[in-house]
Amino acid sequence: MTYRSSWMTEELDVFRDQFRRFLARDLAPHADKWRQQKLVDRSAWRALGEMGALLPSVPEAYGGLGASFAYDAAVIEDLESVVPEATTGVSVHSGIVAHYILNYGSEEQKLRWLPKMASGEFVGAIAMTEPGTGSDLQGVRTTAKKQGNNYVINGQKTFITNGQAADLIIVVARTGGPGAKGLSLIVVETAGNDGFRRGRNLDKIGLQASDTSELFFDNAVAPPENLLGGEEGSGFAQLMQQLPQERLLLAIGAVASMERAVRLTTDYTKERKAFGQPIIEFQNTAFTLAERKTEATIARVFVDWCIERLIARELDTVTASMAKWWCSQKQVETADECLQLHGGYGYMQEYPISRMFVDARIQKIYGGTNEIMKLLIARSL
Ligand SMILES: Cc1cc2nc3c(=O)[nH]c(=O)nc-3n(C[C@H](O)[C@H](O)[C@H](O)COP(=O)(O)OP(=O)(O)OC[C@H]3O[C@@H](n4cnc5c(N)ncnc54)[C@H](O)[C@@H]3O)c2cc1C
Missing domain, CATH: 1.20.140.10 (Butyryl-CoA Dehydrogenase, subunit A, domain 3)
Incomplete structure (x- = not known):
């Protein structure tokens, strides 16, 4: 018996049929190379963008397909069956980072970042974990302090998926006092950000094609409008x-x-x-x-x-x-x-x-x- 998921539709059948053929033909042949270089090629991100496989559940006004979460689910399933090398990175970029921007971003932020993420021009990451804190996120020590016209960010993150490739990183940082109420989410754009530095692409036992990095913030800057949600302390x-x-x-x-x-x-x-x-x-x-x-x-x-x-x-x-x-x-x-x-x-x-x-x-x-x-x-x- 072939089991068919209840959330499948005929429209999604057509999308998946094309998508699986694209994955097998255009991406799978490069997977060995990605594993060796510990990074998925940027051209693959672009190609996934062209297929509509990045940010499918984001509205068309922001570059997505305006589809339901069923499309995200289908993309992850098909990647995992055909090119699992790309699953983790796409899942973080498309299923997580984009949805923070969609749910908490201002209109201006959504228009600025989401279309570039949908096309694969920008790769997204989310940096919560630090060398001293993972499960207990309330212990985050990275700080973001308002100075002049900017947030100035200091601290260190580790194990960050897409860390080597990322153009845009949602950083969990402390804008206030201790505990959960002092945390905020701030988007750091990496291009030309002098205080931002990528550390090692970490050596893992598996997920070889997925880049996982240390990130260093040493007076990295982000304008105040890069705060997600408009109010400090909402991060947790x-x-x-x-x-x-x-x-x-x-x-x-x-x-x-x-x-x-x-x-x-x-x-x-x-x-x-x-x-x-x-x-x-x-x-x-x-x-x-x-x-x-x-x-x-x-x-x-x-x-x-x-x-x-x-x-x-x-x-x-x-x-x-x-x-x-x-x-x-x-x-x-x-x-x-x-x-x-x-x-x-x-x-x-x-x-x-x-x-x-x-x-x-x-x-x-x-x-x-x-x-x-x-x-x-x-x-x-
Ligand atoms: C390949 C990879 C990709 C990752 N990608 C990202 C990413 O993109 N962004 C990001 O921010 N992070 C990322 N992480 C980090 C990941 O989310 C953390 O490693 C994870 O949350 C655990 O935190 P930790 O490593 O500090 O372990 P710890 O919190 O130190 O936990 C160590 C052990 O103690 C246990 N433990 C802790 N607290 C309790 C408790 N209260 N009760 C019982 N047991 C407990 C844990 O379950 C675990 O077994 C990634 C990690 C890896 C390895």
């Missing part, structure tokens, strides 16, 4: 409001990855022979795949329901946290078991399952660790 509340969408995007990627792992492993085990028979005919192999397919289907049905609720603006943070932790946990288990069924070949880079295994691991950590997800769910009990 703004971060909390965007969490359901951010967490759901990670769950969507997890489900697509589980489905791909089961698909690839089913094909492999039908071909590979041991003891005179295809290995899928061993009951252990078939039962493992049966279990993983069941879990992938359960995850899909739950995530589809979450997508519908998000489109209806009814997805709460607790439910999104359930989707994030459970789907990422199942993604890691699925990748591990599917690798096992590949035997030694599963440990070789030339088999995608090897990369899916290492790439999956971060899903339990970023976007809020799975422990933090459980903490939020537990608080609602």
